[in-house]
Structure formats: C-alpha cells, structure tokens
Amino acid sequence: MSNSTSTNSRAVNYTVSLIWGFVLVPPLLLILGWITKGVMSNDFHRVDTAVTDFLRQGSSPLLTKVVVFFTHFASSHIIIPLAILLALWFAFSKKLYMHAITLLIALTGSYLLNEGMKAWLQRARPEWEHWVAATGYSFPSGHAMVSTAFYGMLTYIIVRICRAAGKPSAYIGVAGALLIVAIGLSRVYLGVHYITDVSAGFVAGGIWLIACMYALGWMTREK
Template identity: 35%
Template structure:
C-alpha cells in the first residue's frame, strides 16, 4: 500500500474520530444522551452475577494504568529485542503517553461526574472520557498496527484483529457493568483515542516514507 493511501486512510479516520467525539461531547453538554446511557446501563447491569462480576473486574484491571505500564514495558522490550524495531518504539511510547495526557486534559475540561446508579467498585475522578477505554483502544490498536506486517498468514492477522477488538470492547463494557462510567464515556474515549492514534500514525508513516526516499536517493547518488 502506497504512502498516499496510508495517509488518506489515517486522515479520514482522524476526521471521523474528532467528529464523533465532538458529537458525543455536545450531546453530553446538552443533556441529550441521558436516556441512551440509562438504557444501556440497565441492560448491562441487568446481567449481573457473581461470576460475571469477577470477570468484569478482571477486564477492568487489564485496562488500568498499572497494568498498561507493565504491558507497555514488556512490549517495548519485545519490539526492540525480538522484532528489532527502533523508530516504532517512539511511535509506541508517543501513543501511550500522549493518550494518557489527552485523557487528563479532556477529563479536567469536561468535569463530568461519574454515574451514581449502581456501583460495584468505588473510584474517584471525573468520568468523561473513560481512561480505561482510551487505554484499551490505544494499546491494542497500536499493537495491531506494529505487529500486522510481521504476521504473514491471513488467519494470524484475523486472530490479531479479533483479539484486539474483544479486549477493547470487554474493557469498555466492564466499566459500564461496574457502574463507574456511562456508555457515552466509553464511546467518547474510543473516539478520542482514535483521533490521537490516527494522527500519530499519520505523521509516523509520513516520516518513514520521507526517510526511506532520502536513503534511496543517497544510495542512488553514491552508485
């Protein structure tokens, strides 16, 4: 796939993400999404069982900052030592750190209070957008992006995509189930992370292509 195609896709997804996030934030500000949130919360929390609560607590832990930090350190080692990535490490770190910073800025800007309907765990801080949703989306999408070209089989690639999607959705749903986020917090988190990731990947691909072209030009001049 040519650079132009990559950049068009990344730019398009970035625009879709920022529009989606803007719409969600406007609906929240105008109190026009409350019924949607309550309906989804009632449906998700209506499935409550002791076993499912344990499973949801497990997924919410996977999306927590401490787990993401440990997972990121392991992946940095894997990318560097096993796959011999160099520049990709910069993209990975920028994606993770940038997502966390963006989440903090957005939460303090919107200052949405967490739901009080039926909490199964206690947590402080603002609600929108969900930090767990942004963590999950950022980590598993960037992993898929970096590992995709190293997987040659169609089955392997589909497995990577499906596992990533399941993890992203499960972590998001766990926050609704446990009563600490509105569904719109989760959706907003996905959109915010999507915007940040596609923007980072856009500039990464652009830089990679320019770097490759300069290298080719130097080799051509030498020969």
Template identity: 30%
Template sequence: MNLSPRKKKVADKVVILSKELIILIFVFTISLLGFLFIAYRVFYLDKTGADEKAFAFAHSLVSDRTTDIMEVITFFGSHYFMIPANVLLCIFFLVKKIGRYSIKVSAIALSSVLIMFGLKLLFNRHRPLIPLLAPAKGLSFPSGHAFMSVCFYGLLMIIIWKEEKSHPVLKWFLLILVIALLLCIGFSRIYLRVHYFTDVLAGYCIGSTWLFLSSYLIDRIQPAGLKKINNSPSMGGGKGEAA
C-alpha cells in the same frame, strides 16, 4: 508506458502511501466527529437516554460470576496493567532492535495520558453515583480505560497488520481477539457503573483519533533519528532494523 524497476518500486510505494493516507484521514475524521457529536449531545443538549439504556441492559446481566469476570476484564484496561505492559513492549522492541516501534509505543503512551487528563479536566463530568462495587476515583468523560486501551491495543493491531504477513489466519485471529478485548473492556466499565456509555464511546473515538494521528506523525518525523540509532555500535549497526 514502461517504467524502470526503480521507478516502478517508487510508484508502488506512492500508491501504498496514498491508500494509507486515505484510510488515516477517513478514520481520523469519523473518530473526531464522533467525539464532538457525543460531547455536544451530552454537555450541550443534555441527552443521556443512551446512558440509561446501557445501564439498564448491563443491570439485566448482573450476577456474582459475571461481576468476577468483568473485574478481570477491566484490569486489562487499567493503569495497573497498562504501565508495565507499555514498558515491557518497549523493552521487547528494543531487544529485537526494532527501534521505530519502541519509540512509537512510548511516545503514544505518554502523550495519550496527558491528553486524557486534559480532556477530563475540560469536561469535568462526575462519575455515576451508584457504582456496582467500589467507587472509582477521578472524573468520568472520556473513559480513560477506553481511551488508553484503544491507544495500546490499537497500536498492537497496527503492528500485527503490518508485520504478520506469513500467517493470514493467525493474523486475523489476533486482530479479532484484540477487538473483542477492547469491546469487553469498554462494556466492563458500564457494567461496573463507573462510566457512562457515552464516556466509553467518547474514549474509543478520541483514542482512535489520537492513535492514528500520532502514529502517522511519528512515522513521518522519526526516520532520521532512528538511522543514527540503528547505525550506532550499541544497536549492532544498520543491519539490526527490521524491514
């Protein structure tokens, strides 16, 4: 069956959308079920063996040099870094006239903060009693560092995956670098004994759940509003939006 160029283009977009939707549903389901499973084991079954083993492993690595490194790494998941990083990223996309990404960054950042605090209050788990350095404030489950890092760095990964097409080696290097940073941020919270292993794992799971769900929903509801913004004189007309 021969299709016209226009129909073929539409068909290709449908296939791409279907693949993205399947990936979204898979990641969303696995992440949500993972979070619920962790919460069930910790708060209903009172299973903490994984936390104790993680602390024992981290304790075997303790040294002054490692502690200094972990303090630097954990900074990149803190609100001291995340707030200005999100603001600067929004400004960057506004300057580049890529409105859809500036909206997505700000919407996911603000909504994830509300969800994180809501979950902490709901589960009301206290921090580990013997932090390596100074005690951390607030509640423990899920890890805010892990949750917010997945939302921020995970969004960066989505942008890199979609936009970096001309340099495959650079693309994969950046993706691997971001994944490594995410894992190191989570481990730093366990090493410093300000979070349990299950806090961090739950933060990764619920962060991934919200990132993919909110990213998908924002993509579905924002085009009409963005069209008005991009057609306004302040945005340089309809030619400013990147493909």
C-alpha cells in the same frame, strides 16, 4: 520482487493509508464533538441509563469477576508495565526502535489527552453503585481511550510484523478489537462510566491512534 518494486509498493501503501487517515479523522472529530455536546446538555441521559440497566440485568458474582478481569487490562498497574516490557522487546529483540517509541507515545499521549479532556469537561461519575473503585471525572472514559490507543497500536504493530513475515494477521485485528470493546463495556457494567463516556473514549482514542499509526508509517517508510 526487486528492491525498486518493493519500495514503490510500500510508497503506494503508505500514500493510500495517509488518504484513509484524512478521510477518517474529520468524521471522528465530528462524532466526538456531537457526543460532547449531548453530554454537556444532558441529552443522552436516557440512553446512558438504559444501556447500564441492560448490561447489569444479567449480573452475577461470576460475571462480575470476569468483567473486572478484563477491565484491569487498561488499569495503570497492568498497562504501564506491559507497555514498557513490550517496548523493550520490540527495541532490543526485534530491533524495531521506532515501533517501540511509538507504542509508548500512543500510551502516554492518550493518558495526557484524557486527563486534559476530563479536567476541561468535569463530568461527574454515575450516581449508581460502583462495583470497582474509581476516582476523578467521568468523561471521556480513560480505560476506553487508553485501551483504544495502546492496544490498537499494539495490534497494528503485530499485524505489520506478521505481514512482513508473510503470516496471517486478520485474527490479530479481531482479537485486538474485541479486547478494546470488552474493556470499554466493562466500565459501564461496573457502574463507573456512562456509555457516552466510553463511546467518546473510543472515538478520542481512535483519533490519537490514527495519528500514531501514520507517525510510525512516516518514520519507517523507505525513501
């Protein structure tokens, strides 16, 4: 394939991706607004209670240990050092400087946006028993939002690297999605979030993830 053909192909892929971004973000914003409105008016109370009861009905000490293991993947003492190490690896081993910067932006931005939303909406934590320590407000779930943005961005970067090397990458996307879902549901099981907190975290994190993905696409596209 000639350099001209390769450049044109990348330009087309970038344009298509940009269109998908414009298609996906408005519905996600509407969904986030709908969830927020329902939470503030307490319309989802029955749903929140039913989902928590369902997830906890099969609880056991062993299952709780497994769930706590997954929830720690989005805890600050794990995810921040991991982000720094991965960013250094992308920058100095792979020479992917923009990828490293964007990964850190995805994490930092999601933290700041989450704290801002929590301070604005001020939803209290669930009243049922907490099986792990949790402080601060409940909506949206920080673990769900941060893991969506960070692990989603990490998955996207790895998929790009694999595709550039001609290697299969579908399983990476599936693994990344499953990890994010597991982290989110772990917060409900452990009693520190409602399912609506987690759902809003997924959506808000997804919006920020899309913004970071297209920022990386713009910074790395060939002129």
